[in-house]
Amino acid sequence: MTGDRLVIIGAGPTGLGAAHRLRELGCDAWVLLEASDGVGGLARSYLDEAGFTYDIGGHVIFSHYPYVDRLLDGLLGDDHTTIRRSAWIRMRQRHIPYPFQNHFGGLDAPTVYECLRGLVGAHVNAAGSPPRPRHFADWIDATFGDGIARHFMRPYNAKVWATPLHEMAYQWIGERVSVVDVDAALRHVVLGDGDLDWGPNSTFRYPAREGTGYLYTRLARPLTAQIRLHSPVVRVEPERRVVHTADGAARRYGLLLSTMPMDDLVRCCDGAPPHVRAAARRLAATGTHVVGVGLDRPVPSERTWVYYPEPDVPFHRVTLLSNYSPRMTARPDQSLLLAELSVSRHRPVDAGAVVASVLRGMERVGLLRAGERPATTWHCLREKSHPVPTLDRDAALAAIEPWLAGHGISSRGRMGAWRYEIGNMDHALMQGAQWAERALTGGREDVWERN
Numbered sequence: 001m002t003g004d005r006l007v008i009i010g011a012g013p014t015g016l017g018a019a020h021r022l023r024e025l026g027c028d029a030w031v032l033l034e035a036s037d038g039v040g041g042l043a044r045s046y047l048d049e050a051g052f053t054y055d056i057g058g059h060v061i062f063s064h065y066p067y068v069d070r071l072l073d074g075l076l077g078d079d080h081t082t083i084r085r086s087a088w089i090r091m092r093q094r095h096i097p098y099p100f101q102n103h104f105g106g107l108d109a110p111t112v113y114e115c116l117r118g119l120v121g122a123h124v125n126a127a128g129s130p131p132r133p134r135h136f137a138d139w140i141d142a143t144f145g146d147g148i149a150r151h152f153m154r155p156y157n158a159k160v161w162a163t164p165l166h167e168m169a170y171q172w173i174g175e176r177v178s179v180v181d182v183d184a185a186l187r188h189v190v191l192g193d194g195d196l197d198w199g200p201n202s203t204f205r206y207p208a209r210e211g212t213g214y215l216y217t218r219l220a221r222p223l224t225a226q227i228r229l230h231s232p233v234v235r236v237e238p239e240r241r242v243v244h245t246a247d248g249a250a251r252r253y254g255l256l257l258s259t260m261p262m263d264d265l266v267r268c269c270d271g272a273p274p275h276v277r278a279a280a281r282r283l284a285a286t287g288t289h290v291v292g293v294g295l296d297r298p299v300p301s302e303r304t305w306v307y308y309p310e311p312d313v314p315f316h317r318v319t320l321l322s323n324y325s326p327r328m329t330a331r332p333d334q335s336l337l338l339a340e341l342s343v344s345r346h347r348p349v350d351a352g353a354v355v356a357s358v359l360r361g362m363e364r365v366g367l368l369r370a371g372e373r374p375a376t377t378w379h380c381l382r383e384k385s386h387p388v389p390t391l392d393r394d395a396a397l398a399a400i401e402p403w404l405a406g407h408g409i410s411s412r413g414r415m416g417a418w419r420y421e422i423g424n425m426d427h428a429l430m431q432g433a434q435w436a437e438r439a440l441t442g443g444r445e446d447v448w449e450r451n
Contacts, residue, residue, distance in 0.1 A: 004251055005029035006439060007243050009233050010259030012041020013425050014413030016219045017432025018257055020071070023223060025440050032223070033245060035232035038213075039220040041259070042385060042414060043425055045211030050376035051330025054292040057340050057385070058305050058319030059212040060085075060204040063426040065447075067433060072205070075218045079208045081325050089152070089307045090365055098307060100152040101144055105189040111151055112189060118145020123182045135391060139170035156309035159316040162286050162347035163388050172389040172421040209327040212425075233260065236269045238407035255439050257432070259413035261285065261384045266400060269409075279399035283418055286386040289341040289349055291315075291358040292378035299323075299335040299367070313365060314357045315339040334375065337367055342386070355379050387418040410435055412448060422447055 006022065008015045011034035019032050038044060046054045060083075061076075063069050087098035096106040104115045122145035133139040140153045157165055207214035220227060228245075235244040236256070243251050258265045266272050266280035305319040322328050322336040329336050339358045343349040350357075355377050362368040387393075397418060404411055412431040414423040422431065430447045437443035 004031045005254045006031075006257070007251055007253040007255075008032040008257045008259075009243070009265075010034060010041060010413065010416070011039040011216075011220065011227055011229075012259055012413060013043055013216065013428035014259045014416065014432040014435075015041070015257065016216055016223070017429035018436045019223045019226070019432075020219055021433040021436035022440070025436065027436075027440055028226070030226060031251065032227045033231040033233055033243070033251075034227060034229050035260075037229055038217075039227070039229075040213040040216035042382060043212050043216055045213030046378070046380070047210075048292075048376055048378050050294060052292065052294040052334075052336055052376055052378070053209075053211045053321075053328045054290070054336075054338065054378050054380070055212045055319075055321065056290055056380055056382060057288060058317060058321070058338060059425065060304075061206055061212070061215070061425065062204045065426055065430050068426045068429050071219075071429065072215070075215050076205060076207060080205045081208055082203065082205050083304060083324060085202050085204065086303045087305055087307070088303050089309065090313075091152070091308075091310055095306070100156075100309075101148050102184060102188060104148065104151070104185075105192070107151075111147070114147035115145070115151060116147070116185060116189060118147035118149070119182055119185055121145050133170055135166045136168035136170045136389075137165035139173075140165070152309050155311065156307060156316065159309065159311075160286075160342055161386070161388060162342040162344035163284065163390075164346060167284075167390055169389045169391050169393065172419070206324040208325050211328065233258075233268060236265070236409070237271075238269055238404075238409065239271060241408055254408060256409045257435050257439075258409060258411050259416040259432075261387075261415040262397075262400065262411045262418045265404075265409075265411055265416070273403065276400050276403045279396040282390070282392055282396045284388040284390050284393075285344075285384040285415070286388055287343045287381065287383040288385040289343060289351065289354045290378075290380045290382070291339045291341070291355055292321075292376075293337045293339070293359065293362060293368070293374045294329060294376040294378075295335045295337070295368075295372070296333075296375045297335065298333060299337070308361075308365065314354075314361045315341045318362070318367065337362065343381075343383075344388075351379075351381060384415055387415055387420050387423065389420055393418065417448055 008018055011032055015032055022030050042056050088095045089098055089100055097103040105112055133142050140149045144153055231245045233243055234246050241253050263280040263283045303320055305317055307317050317340045319338040321338045326332050412435055413428050434445040438445055
C-alpha cells in the first residue's frame, strides 16, 4: 500500500486545476488517478483517422475569475482564435437570433402577438402578489408568459434536460437564462432592436488547434509524473482513508478530492449510511450523445451554433466547430458540425441509430444537402454530462456532503458537486484550485460554497 497526503480522482478540469494549484504552491505530496487513457474529462478532444478533431459538445472558453484568466492566458498564448458568438435558433423553417425571448419578432405575426401578449400578462401578474413558482415549468410561465413558454422555452428545455420540467427547481438559473423585460421586447418588435451580446460568453477564445482538449494536455504536461492513467477507482474505505483502483493498488490519503459523479462516489464508499445512499439514488443526471459530421465542403455560414427546439429534429444544438478554428478539419476547404442529443430514463435514445437519425435531421434543416454523404462521422456517448437540478437535489446534497467531509472527502466539479450552476469550465478549474488552497492553507472555497 502506498501513501499520498492528497489523492485526486479524475483528470478533468477540476482534477487538473487542483493538481496545477498544488504544484504552484510547492506541494508534491499528491497523486491523480484517471480512469481513462487521457486527460480532459468532459473537456477532452478526439482526433479521428480522417483528420477531424471533435469536442464532447460545444465548448467555449471564457472566465468569471482573474485566476482562470491568467491560467488560460498562459496555456493559450497567442495560439488561439477570438470569436464573437453568433448563436441562432431554427424554428418555423427560419432562423432568428438567440436568445429567443429577445428576438421573437422575426417570427410570423400570430406567434409574435402570442409571445407579446403572454409577456405583458406575466409583467402585470408580477406587479401583484403572484404565488411563488413550484418548479421550473412554473417559473418559465411566470417569467415569460404562455406564448414564449409554449413556442420555445418549454420545448427547448424539455429537449436539453430530457426531464419533465415540473420535476426541476429553478433557483439554479442565474445567468444561464436571459430574462427579458417588456420594454426590451417592445423595442425589438417595433424598432427592430435586439441584444445580440447578452451573456458572459458573447466573445470567447478557442484553441487554434487540437480542440478544447488542447488546454488540458498542456495543463497536464508538467504534472505527468504524478498522473496515473488507466486507474479507475473501484472502492473507497472512508474509515481507513484508503482508495482502491482496478489494478489492485491501494493508496492511503489524508484528503481526497473526487470529481467522479457524486452518486458513483457514494456507491464506491464502504460503510456509507443508508440515508446517504438513499440521497445519492435521488440524484438525477442527463447524458449526451455527441455526433460529429465532417463535410468535404465549407459551410457557408459564420454562425457558431444553432438551437433546435422543435420535436421533429432529434438534436437540440449543432455547433459549427470548423468556424471556431480552421484546424479542426483535415483541410481548410472542409467543415465540421457537432450535434448534441440528450438522453435520460425519461428520453431513451437508440445508440445504434443515433448517427443515422442525426444525418436525417441535418438534411431536414438544411445543414446537409439532399443525399449528401459526409466525409466522416464520429459518435460519443457520455452517460452523465448534466447534473439535473431536481426539486430535491439540494436536500440530497445536504445529506451526502457532510458525511463525505467527515471522512476527508470533497466531491467537486461539474458532476462531482452535482450543481449545474457551477458547471462551466471556469467554475470547474476554480473548484479544483480552491480545494488545493484549502487543503494547504485553509482558504475558502467560495465558488463551491453556497452563499
